[in-house]
Amino acid sequence: MANPTARSPIGVNGSTKQLGSWEVSDATNSGPVTLADVSAATKILVVADVDSARGAALNCAFQSTHRIDNALIVGAGPGEWLVLAPAGQTPTVIEALPGDIGRGDLVDVTHGGTLLRLTGNDAVAVMSRMCAINVGLDAFADGSAFRSSFARLVCDVARDDVNGVPSYLIHADRSSGQYLFDSIMAVGETFGIRVTGYPVAGL
């Protein structure tokens, strides 16, 4: 039997490359604002009491982000963390998570989510058309996160700048991934948004 291929919820328009079991876009466009589908990234949901060993060890406050090695920990909810890492790293990431599972849970939601990266100096203008949270560069600084309604979906949004350029990771339910992608592209049209491929850095 051939090796199974995993696909993102977002259709690829153009050439692809294989990243582990995932098929991802290898486009390398740039522009004032770019959108990359990083749905293949590893996504682990951790639920634990904030005061528990695990909660403390994650060292990431609600509504902020924290890096441990190449994983980005997002304080997604009170006692709830979304751990994002490059594609194909689920077992390693779980292994590396500090603290024991006590009351709470740890679920691999890699396949349950869609993850997009919106980057560029005009990204904030696109964001301010899609969600009611103040995403002004000062109000929502690098390393901040929120969960709110974004394009009328419940999304986790984390600011994770790339080389000093504002960049946002937007995480939503997988089934709405195509809708979210299309919505951002439509809003971004006036800003000259371009689709780019799965980032080399892996997230």
Added chain:
Amino acid sequence: MILIPCPNCGPRNSSEFTYEGENKERPNAATVTKAQWRNYLYLKNNPLGWTTETWYHSSGCKKFLVAERHTMTNEIRSTKALGQQGGAS
């Protein structure tokens, strides 16, 4: 758009929340009379003025919270996460 100070997330638009209304205490199902049970089901306070009610932050932290809101001005003078002491206002 009412601004609800979520004890977890901070002030958010009410469109992020689901209104639950007055949270009544559930009678003991083993001993309850019809009148008591249907009072629990159907008779809610409907005050003109301050009211204490439950909201669910369905598009945010997904936690239930209790708010004191004025039903004429929509002013919210306090919110409290369920099971927590104190709160934001």
Added chain:
Amino acid sequence: MSGAQGSSRGAQRLGEVVDRNRTITFTFNGKKYKGLEGDTIISALTANGVKIVSRSWKYHRRRGVMSGNYHDPNCHFQVNDEPNVRGAHRRLEEGMVVSTQNVSPSLKFDIGAVNQKLSRFLTAGFYYKTFIKPERLWPTYEKVLQRFAGGGKVAATGHHVPADKRYAHPDVLVAGGGPSGMSAALSAADAGSNVLLVEEEYELGGFLRWGTADELAVAQSLREKVAAHPKITTLTNAVVAGRYDQNWVSVIERGLPVVMESLIKVRTATLVAAPGLIERPYVFEGNDLPGVMLSTAVLRLVNLYAVKPGERAVVFTGNDSGIAAAEALRGIGVDVVQVVDARHGGGLVRATSSRGVLSGVELSDGSKVLCDLLVVAAGWTAPTTLLNLSGNHPVFDEAGARFVPGPDLDDTVFATGGLVGDGTIDEILAHGAAVGRQASERATNGSVTTVAPAFSPDPHLPLFFGTTKGIVDFSEDVSSKDLLTAAHEGYNSVELLKRYTTATMGPAQGKLETINTVAVLASANGESIEETGTTVWRPPYVPITLGALAGRSYEPVRYSPMQAWHESHGGINIVAGQWMRPEHYGDAAKEVSTVRSGVGIIDVTPLGKFELKGTDVTKLLNLVYVNKWSKLEVGAVRYGVMCGEDGVIFDDGVTGHLSEDRYFMSTTSSGAAGVYAHLESWLQTGFPEWDVTITNVTSAYASINIAGPQSRELLSKLVSDVDLSNEAFPYMNLRTGTIAGVPGCHMWRIGFTGELSFEIHVPAGFGAYVWETLMEHGADFGITPFGLEAQRIMRLEKGHFIVGQDTDGVTQGFSAGIDWLIKLDKDDFIGKPELQWQHDSGAGFRLVGIHPNDPKQVPTEASQIVIDGIIQGRITSSRFSPTLNRSICLGLVVPALAVAGTVVPIRLPNGTIIQGTVMEHHASYDHEGAKLRG
């Protein structure tokens, strides 16, 4: 006639906003005209000598420029495909096609004008008093009345170009970019606040723009400071349209490329209202004749556009604005023959007309003066809208003869400029600056220390109406006589008067006419204006297009991972809530027979799926389901039904026991979100001490049901680490293993179709791959994909009900035929008391299987069962069963009919009655379940 008399453009003015080097061509009522870049439609028409620009609403009277600003009710036009364009605001564009609305057949000759002759009969509310009998003729009368409906036309075809809305979060929002607004913005920004400054006109400056050289210089200096300030964002040709709870403010930005206007939703810490003043008309006979203009209309036309609005003018004034207008007119070469100053005892009796336009005036000293322009400056209205919307009640300032903000102002809302008082420019700037600082203080640290200087309206004569009757509401053609008549009839409170006469209800929404309406009513009632009170200003401040309010549509759509496959293989979509699902792939009946005889697969990804983990999961299951969960072994699954506290069924599904403290729950597709909130609600508000964590994994798994006698054979080709035999993996069990090389797949032996079937849940990224692999390996078995319709047929054959179709908003547990499931001996569960009482009373409909006696008849779903004219039940589901070759139904009936063998009359939609027989079982196919256990 339109009365075009050649150009009346004067010499260049200091503050003019037109570019004399750029000519724009447009048409008005089919005739070609030229204007200049920067002209509004109205300034260009006036420059071309056009005096009559519209006809009034009811009497179809000729109308010309009146207030000369956005709110001018006489200057509404059809422009291209856009109705009701404000011609005194909208700038000319090359090739604009402008026409008059509400005329038939033309502006020049409008048959509706016959209503003027009938005006004595068409008094306020005349239609309430007539057309009463005969009743059947009212629709005909109605059609006649409708022909006089005003407004432009909308085309039947055309599409909505989405305008992106956006959100803004300034510290201070300043509504109005006149001197006070600019001053407030500058001082708030200097104090460190981020300021959004919004101005309705095309440039900042307010009334200074049409003022003296000194005033123009002040405006220019302020504009430069504002432009240079890094903390101020300025929007012009934009308007603050509404203020809602907790300073949620709507701002409309106009004149954008591609879209007409768009909405900005602003959550501002503080709001400064600085809208300035609106000049009010004066009520007298002939006050709506073309040629009668307010002083500010004249000042704008002359000073901004260098247009002569007439040749020979009389000015009637109660303030300095009239004097300034006279000055401006003289400056552009108009012969100002008389200035009648009410402050010195002058009075205006009536305006007279010739050929429908102003020809002269009659003054209170008895003199008659010929003129083609009458300038009226009778006073001001403070548009307190934004303050009203903030809960403030305006009060009447007797001395200033206008309503002003009341004392009960929200502490995050501030007012400055003409809204509050009158004064020199320095006084206005000082007040604005103080208020700007206050707004910044309140936004930053919550308390205000700055004290604003005293500022109040200057004394003004109460010039509302004269000795003759005239038009009060120009939008609605309501005269002071109409108001007096209505008040006399008893519609004598301001709200009743408004509703009865429609005064203040037209497009100007009271901005021009409310105060005069109130003044006339007060005089009729013999009360003061204060006692009479005023109407409530309602949002929006100015009308907003549906397009801007709608913006871009955000209606989330959900797709399964196999959606692309469905679409490329003939799947016909239906909308199921947010999900798109294939209803069938061409022939649902054939899909059914293939499943019954071989194997088929259906995409059931939208099923709600939750992982439940913790030591108290069984407690939760026992609470929310009507059946028992304590003895569910690892590897087993169980069907459950959830009811509300009212005993009404709201969801059903299957839950499996994965490992010691981990369960997997499935729900209906449409119920998933509701069930999740329901579970969280009970956990968070009822039993926070329970150890249960719920993770929504609906989209994390692609769910596929493999159904049919050959399903095991097919699946076994792809599964090597799970023994699929009936002995090792019996019905109502689950296993986790690898399918087609994909690890971590859940396999359940359950199904909705009644066949041997496996429901597999595959990590979603691999969903399409596994589906394709199943189709490939199923080819040998003649596999078919099947859609919702085939599933509906098969589940009906099997007698499974669908929550929300075979049950409704009042169907309690015992009505659905699940008596065997409901465990009243459990200590407690949600809805138990109601179910106990339903059990005891036997009340409510009962769900039964029904076979029409004629097997070819398929009664439409919702066909009623009627006996002696009384509804005794209805068909909830019906299909023709290809398997049984007959029609089959489920129906809800009264208990008396829910006895096997009872024949019930079913009333079809066309009125025909057919007979059906109540069956022993819900299932018409394999009711013993031999197939699915095989």
Added chain:
Amino acid sequence: MSRNKPVKYSALGLFKRGLSGKEWPRVWRDVDLKKTYDVVIIGAGVHGLSTAYYLAKNHGVKNVAVVDRAYVGGGGSGRNTAILRSNYLTPEGVRFYDRSVDLYRHLAADLNFNVMFAPRGHLTLAHNDGALRTMRWRAEVNKVQGIDSEVIGPEEIKKLVPYMDVSDDTRYPILGALYHPPGGIIRHDAVNWGYARAADAMGVEIHQKTEVLGINTAGGKVTGVRTNRGDVSAPIVINCTAGWATLIADMAGVKLPIITHPLQAAVTEPVQMFLSSVVVSGSLHVYVSQTDRGELVFGASTDPYAAYSMRSSLEFTEELAGHVLELMPSISKMRVLRQWSGLCDITPDFSPIMGFTEVEGFLVDVGWGTYGFKAGPASGEAMAQLAATNKTPEIISAFDLARFEEGRLASERGAAAVGH
């Protein structure tokens, strides 16, 4: 007491007075509040006024005061979108509202006041198969009761509403509609004024700016009301308020299963007539009709939280604009002129509460949710009969207060999301 001399309204009268310039008499009198009435009705909306009218007309009970803290028709009766229909889901609902439509049909002649009843036809759109099934359900229940009601397809919808986008490539394609030809619109203020004028002509007193501050009871019986203009005694007091129904009932010590929710509406600037039918979409939460003046009048579902605030919200107009443009994309350049809000009393089963309470003589006609205006004449007729005879008329027997405790909910719930 001066009886108001009724003067007949007619085209001829209008003509004569137009010529003579003679003023019309007052629509209703302005009289002092008496100390005693046979019946005091709280709320001068369509329910209170029609109850008073039918008390006088059908039962000869004329010593009646209708008191209102504001003015005639200032509450929900003057704030609704004036849509009439009888295509309800339950047989009890259908029967009751059909009686109301029937009374409305002849109301102009009955009251000698043109209330502009316009049976324009009423369409309830279905955008999914579940909604379509509910429409069929309603149609079949309606037909059993003899109501003109049928499910029609997209082509027929397009014929009735040429501006409707019935193509199948929209987000919420229109699969069909429940078509109810007798449904339509009416001039709501005229109904209020017409009832007030006609009731006044028979001797009923209408007291505006008369606020009820308390309800007096003795020995489980009502004895009268306390108002800002003094105490009034009466053996029968009828609560015909909306929005404040629970507050009034509280004064009598009666608890009602009602939550007050605002309901908003909006109107556009006028344009030339293009929409003759009343269009409702439950899935899209919007209803729309065009007035004789050319304005579109919109409504939607009630605000999602309980409130007595009659403030407007921006999200209401945003949502409704989005949904209206889903239905009729070509009208995107029309402008919303004004929005407003009223109060709705929502009961657990979306059906009204009419009849007796545990306090003898204290009657309620409340809990109308979003259906109050449609019910005006029939509820007035029934409440008048109930007050005059002390017996519950059969047509409203399903809507009694006791049903909640007894578990006999009348359920319009299935079709109630937005049922206009």
